[in-house]
């Protein structure tokens with residue numbers, strides 16, 4: 427069974443991106459994946475600096491996030507777009523998780539794992555531009571980034587008062603993305 431880690435790059439409690447990644451996770455579960463959904467806000471670490479690392483080592487939160495990545499076969503990531511880029515919180519979490527440890531394979535949290543990308547925004551492009559650089563970064567870290575992604579525009583009109591995706595067409599798109607992630611990861615890891 428494919429094991430997927432699902433999270434958004436938003437630290438906001440009513441995050442639209444958290445809503446869409448949760449919906450995609452349902453699609454992945456319906457197609458056989460075991461999915462762990464986390465909130466990145468629970469894994470906040472100081473801005474990465476080699477000085478901080480040399481003085482204090484890896485913060486517990488960053489270590490816990492890295493460990494989760496290591497324990498899963500792939501990720502479902504929904505990133506907000508801030509000024510046409512993916513979020514700084516996500517970049518910081520990735521930077522910490524990219525740091526090695528003695529006896530560990532290089533980039534153990536990323537290399538050979540899958541990534542399924544999505545974004546949501548109240549704007550017309552749905553956060554699409556931020557995914558361009560996120561896709562490139564994750565590929566450079568050795569992840570298999572699936573070519574299919576979703577950028578959900580006008581997302582505030584597609585979510586109900588409980589913060590759950592309620593628009594049928596959007597649910598279908600996100601479930602389909604989750605299905606792809608489950609199948610792609612299972613194939614790649616021969617599960």
Ligand SMILES: Cc1cc2nc3c(=O)[nH]c(=O)nc-3n(C[C@H](O)[C@H](O)[C@H](O)COP(=O)(O)O)c2cc1C
Pocket residue numbers: 434436437438440441442443444506507508509510511546547548549550551552553
């Ligand atoms: C500083 C800032 C910059 C933003 N830049 C963009 C942008 O470039 N493109 C876009 O579609 N939305 C932009 N937004 C709007 C975000 O997409 C919106 O706040 C979104 O809801 C954030 O994601 P979340 O709901 O998951 O927290 C920006 C918002 C902020 C606060």
